[in-house]
Amino acid sequence: MxxxxxxxxxxxxxxxxxxxxxxxxxxxxxxxxxxxxxxxxxxxxxxxxxxxxxxxxxxxxxxxxxxxxxxxxxxxxxxxxxxxxxxxxxxxxxxxxxxxxxxxxxxxxxxxxxxxxxGDIELAWRVRDKVAAAEWILVTGTNGKTTTVQLAATFLAANGLRAAPCGNIGIPVLDAVRDPGGFDVLVVELSSYQLHHLPTAGPGAVHPLASVCLNLADDHLDWHGSPEAYAAAKAKVYANTRIACVYNRADEATRGMVEDAEVEDGARAIGFGLDTPGPSDFGVVEGILCDRAFLEERRTAALEITTLAELEPRGLAAPHVVQNILAASALVRAAGVPVGVIHDALGDFRLDAHRIQAVALAGGIRWIDDSKATNPHAAEASLRAFDRVVWIVGGLLKGVDADALVAAHVGRLRAAVVIGRDRTALVAAFRRHAPELPLFEVVADDTETVMPEAVALAASVAAEGDTVLLAPAAASMDQFADYADRGRRFHEAVRAMLGGEADDHDAAEDGTPGSPA
CATH class of the missing domain: 3.40.50.720 (NAD(P)-binding Rossmann-like Domain)
Structure with a gap:
């Protein structure tokens, strides 16, 4: 031939x-x-x-x-x-x-x-009918993907549906597709890498029930080559959506993605945000998380999902976590989950380790692990949850400029402790925007000593009412196995330093301070 x-x-x-x-x-x-x-x-x-x-x-x-x-x-x-x-x-x-x-x-x-x-996602879509052709819900964004996927899967399961969180969250979609028990819904976390290879038309194109891009900020530019290529990859999440394209009202880039997306007839744009929701939106009114999208009388009424007062003792009231809850609620409401089920499921939900995780409270100083904040956008969300911060920051910046992040938050900083091999740009940013700020560099490059030294330096300047926050704004592989290893070593160093002084119970029960402004 x-x-x-x-x-x-x-x-x-x-x-x-x-x-x-x-x-x-x-x-x-x-x-x-x-x-x-x-x-x-x-x-x-x-x-x-x-x-x-x-x-x-x-x-x-x-x-x-x-x-x-x-x-x-x-x-x-x-x-x-x-x-x-x-x-x-x-x-x-x-x-x-x-x-x-x-x-x-x-x-x-x-x-x-x-x-x-x-990519593996296209293959999984093509063979999705091995056991049962589950509905797919797609989640991407620069930050908050895993929490939103876990929330959505929890809500779906609470409604009696067999739901699997999978994809970039750590469980390959192909494993979920081939599970002999089968699932009703796959909640698929998609990285920009996976979306890069995903077609938007043809036999390999996914047709999700609902989709969301939670936010967009520069990340992985060393992989994609430019902010435009990164954004174009993220925008693919909305292609062919059938019921609901969920977007972030505070992020115009996500709104533009929905406006430009080729979707199926009848798909609706559903906004979420920390402000008052309009019709077809999710939002917050006087401390109440509301759905104004999935009810007939949405122009004059709203459905209550939960309240900030209920979320705060569970460590779920930080602004970016509230956004994740609203986004996940919108996704599962598109799948028919009642708001009462969402409310009750939130009662047992806890964030994963290393996501604004309270480590200890001692001498009026709170120690918080947000090692999962691997880029400036995630670190910014974490910083906004606290008023007085001793900030442990640094690692591999992945081609991203952290100058704007430093400039935006010097007002809430008591001191900064810079770790990682990409320290030069961060130190220069602090010198430029906050020349009077106490600034420490951990020059040790040994994995075993980085965190003990960083914690000791933070403790030397932290005072009652401060939060010592590990929110590196950078990847971890320069000095640690991964972000979880970095977070574990932070926990170990804090507890070793505090000894019997740490009140772990109070730290865990009080959760994370802060609420949407």
């Missing part, structure tokens, strides 16, 4: 692969990466009968062994150049794990060779 005819036949075959029960047998698929996502992709495809070649710079020993058992080939290679084995394999499609940059040599080779590139 002529090469052009072979290419046409391959495209036609890929277009027809829109079901688990389609004929995937013998399809040649290259899988780029062998992390959690790459392994789930390879496992799925071999189960479908495809011929699978996995490419990875390195391989976990257990995963490599299992690949051999299930019949997938593994090629460990630096991948700084395209391996000859990939070209000779002649893949009909390449499925890329989220961590590989768009300009990676293998992805550039695929583009030049005319090999289609999918």
């Amino acid at each position: 002529a090469p052009e005819l072979m290419a046409d036949a391959s495209r036609d075959r890929l277009a027809a692969l829109t079901s688990w029960h389609a004929d995937w047998s013998g399809l040649r698929v290259a899988v780029l990466g062998l992390g959690v996502t790459g392994f789930a992709v390879a496992d799925t495809l071999t189960e479908l009968g495809a011929e699978v070649l996995v490419l990875a710079p390195a391989a976990d020993e257990d995963r490599a062994r299992i690949l051999d058992v299930i019949g997938a080939r593994l090629l460990t290679h630096p991948l700084d150049v395209v391996p000859e084995e990939l070209a000779s394999f002649e893949p009909e499609v390449l499925i890329a794990s989220p961590g590989f940059h768009p300009d990676h040599p293998v992805l550039e080779w695929a583009a030049e060779s005319g090999v289609p590139v999918w």
Whole structure:
């Protein structure tokens, strides 16, 4: 067969692969990466009968062994150049794990060779009917994704639906799709990396019941190459939405995404925010979280979801957490969950570790771990929840400028302790915007000593009424395994320093101060 005819036949075959029960047998698929996502992709495809070649710079020993058992080939290679084995394999499609940059040599080779590139989300959508074709709810944003996904899944489950939080939250969507018990709804957290590869039209395009981009701020610019490319990836979340496009009224970028999105007929734009909601909105009125979208008389009335007074003792009253609650409520209301169910489910909900987590209260000083604040936008939300802050900040800035963040919050700072290898820009920003502010640098680069030194420095200047806040505004991999490791080491250092002085019970029960302004 002529090469052009072979290419046409391959495209036609890929277009027809829109079901688990389609004929995937013998399809040649290259899988780029062998992390959690790459392994789930390879496992799925071999189960479908495809011929699978996995490419990875390195391989976990257990995963490599299992690949051999299930019949997938593994090629460990630096991948700084395209391996000859990939070209000779002649893949009909390449499925890329989220961590590989768009300009990676293998992805550039695929583009030049005319090999289609999918992500794991497209594959999961195509085979979503293995057990039961669940509804999908999509969640993205620079910050708050995981909390919003967990909230939405909790609300859905409280209403008797089988709901799975999955995607970038840590559980591959393919694992949820293949779960033998099946689900009614998948609440899918999507990173900008995953959205980059997701088509908005054609057989691989997702058609979600509801979708949200919680917020948009510069992040991952080293991966996407520009703020515009990052925003364009995030905007894909709204494509083909069927019931509700949920957006942040305080973030014009998300409103513009909804206005520009190609959605299905009948899909509604639902705004959320900390201000008074209009019709078709969720918001806050005199301390009451309200739904003015999903009721017939929405022009003259609202439904009460909960109150800030109820949320505060549970550590859920910080402004950005309230926004997450409103967004999650909007998503599940689109799926028919009553507001009473949401209210009751919030009674048992707790934030994950390292998300504005109270560590200790001693001598009138509160110690808070928000290690999950891995970019300036997340750190800003955290800082706004407190009035007097000794700020532990720094790490890998990922190409993002933190100057504006420092300038915006010097008024609430008592001191700053800078950690991480990207310290120079942060120190310069503090010197520029707050030359009188007590400023400390942790120059130690040893993982074991960074947090004890940072905590000791913070304790040397913190006074009664202050909050010592770990909100790094940066990634952690320069000095720690991940943000959770950074947070755990902060906990250990605080407790080691305080000894028997820490009142953990009060810190946990009082929750996080602050409320929407």
